[in-house]
Each structure stands twice: as structure tokens, then as C-alpha cells.
Amino acid sequence: FNLKPFSFKHTGIFPEQAANWDWFGKIISDARKERGSEPVKVLNLFAYTGGATLACAAAGANVTHVDASKGIVAWAKENAQSSGLIDKPIRWIVDDAIIMDPPSYGRGPKGEIWKIEEAIHPLVKLCAQLLSDEPLFFLINSYTTGLQPAVLTYMLSTELLSFGGHCDSQEVGLPVSSNGLVLPCGASGRWMK
Numbered sequence: 001f002n003l004k005p006f007s008f009k010h011t012g013i014f015p016e017q018a019a020n021w022d023w024f025g026k027i028i029s030d031a032r033k034e035r036g037s038e039p040v041k042v043l044n045l046f047a048y049t050g051g052a053t054l055a056c057a058a059a060g061a062n063v064t065h066v067d068a069s070k071g072i073v074a075w076a077k078e079n080a081q082s083s084g085l086i087d088k089p090i091r092w093i094v095d096d097a098i099i100m101d102p103p104s105y106g107r108g109p110k111g112e113i114w115k116i117e118e119a120i121h122p123l124v125k126l127c128a129q130l131l132s133d134e135p136l137f138f139l140i141n142s143y144t145t146g147l148q149p150a151v152l153t154y155m156l157s158t159e160l161l162s163f164g165g166h167c168d169s170q171e172v173g174l175p176v177s178s179n180g181l182v183l184p185c186g187a188s189g190r191w192m193k
Contacts, residue, residue, distance in 0.1 A: 001051070001079050012049045012075060021055035028059035039089070045130065050076030057088035064091045066130055097136045098127050104144040116144050121155055128159040135163055136193060141172070143186040152189025165193040 003011045028040045040061040044053045049072060053065040057080070067073050073094050080086045102123070106114040124140065131138070138160060140152055149169035157167045169189040173182040 001049075002075065002082055004075075012079075013051055014048075017051055021052060024052075025055050025059040028056060028061045032060040045126075047076065048072055050079045053090060054080055054083050054085050057085050057090055058083075062089040064093060066093045070094045070132060094132045098131065098138045100127070100139070101141040104142075116142065117146050120147065121159075124155055124159050131160075131163070134193065135160075138191040140189040141186060142189070147187060149187045149189065152187055156189050156191040160191050163193060165191055167191040 001013050003013060005011055028042070031040050040059075042053075042056045042061045042063045043066070044056065044063055045066050047053050047065040047067045050065060053063050053076060056063045065073065065076060067076070073092050077086070077092060080088070080090065100123070102116055102120060103114065104116050108114065120140070120142075124138075128138070138156060140156065142152060149171060152169040153167045156169070160167070167189065169187060171182075171184055172186050172188050173184045175181075176183055
């Protein structure tokens with residue numbers, strides 16, 4: 001692991017996390033034995049310099065490493081090289097844009113309930129943290145009548161304020177050729193730099 005001291009007391013690794021790396025490393029290893037060739041897939045958000053990513057890869061997982069800083073992701077790749085794990089199945093992602101088209105209502109595989117009115121703002125807030133230092137755009141589509149364009153504008157503007165840019169939200173619809181009207185189908189919120 002390549003350590004570099006920062007003025008804010010970081011060195012590029014959080015050694016206290018080793019207990020967690022051991023914990024999920026064993027879970028991944030055991031699952032790989034049970035599954036055979038079916039991969040264990042791990043999404044590591046806010047992945048920093050790759051400690052957890054590399055622990056997962058060493059245990060046999062396919063990892064998607066996501067961090068908003070290109071420099072930090074480059075450092076994580078250096079750590080993978082130094083650890084002899086650069087050839088492991090790791091996708092390195094620094095997002096420049098987000099597109100989301102969430103359902104109004106849904107159920108997860110274990111019966112979890114998704115209601116857009118309750119979950120969309122926390123999701124947008126989390127997703128904003130995944131963007132690169134200079135994001136390009138963020139798009140939300142909504143088919144829920146309770147999420148009017150003004151709500152989408154407010155939500156995106158609030159969460160992406162630190163990036164500058166501007167937000168434009170509109171109703172979306174399908175043109176009706178017989179009468180020239182537009183059949184309303186929802187709203188889109190668009191933020192761009």
C-alpha cells in the first residue's frame with residue numbers, strides 16, 4: 001500500500017478497518033467455494049484508496065470501485081499494482097454524470113419497499129457524492145405526480161449547489177398528432193455544469 005501523509009491527518013489507509021476486511025474477506029471466500037464459478041460482486045462506494053476494494057479482490061470478488069476523486073482512484077490503482085492485484089476483476093469508476101429513472105413504487109428481493117416520495121431525496125444526496133470533481137450532468141426522470149418539476153429543480157439544486165451549474169426541470173410527454181396537444185407522462189429534472 002502506498003502511504004502519503006496529508007495535512008488533515010490522513011495517510012491513505014484506515015488500518016482500523018482491517019477487522020472488517022478480514023470479516024467480509026472470509027464471507028466472500030466462503031461464498032466463492034459454495035458458488036463455484038458464479039462470481040461474488042461487490043459495489044464499493046466512496047472507495048477512497050482501495051483498502052476494502054483490494055481486500056474483496058484478494059478474497060476472489062469482482063469489485064466495482066467508485067470514488068468521486070480521479071486522483072484518489074489513481075492512487076487506488078497504484079495500491080492494486082503494489083499489492084499484486086492489478087489484474088483482478090476491478091472496475092474503477094469516477095462518475096462524471098448520473099442518470100436515474102427510479103420507479104414510483106417497488107419491492108426489493110427481500111420485501112424492502114421503495115416509495116419515491118420518501119427515498120428519492122436521500123438517494124440524490126448520496127449519488128451527488130459519487131460525482132467527479134467536475135461533473136457533467138445529473139438527470140432524474142419521474143413518473144410520479146407528486147414530484148413536480150419544481151420539486152426536482154429544488155432537490156437537484158440543493159444537492160448539487162457546490163458544483164455550480166444550473167438546473168432545469170420540465171414536464172415530459174408525448175405529442176398527440178390528432179389534436180396537437182401533449183399527453184403528460186411525468187417530469188425530468190436536469191442539472192448541468
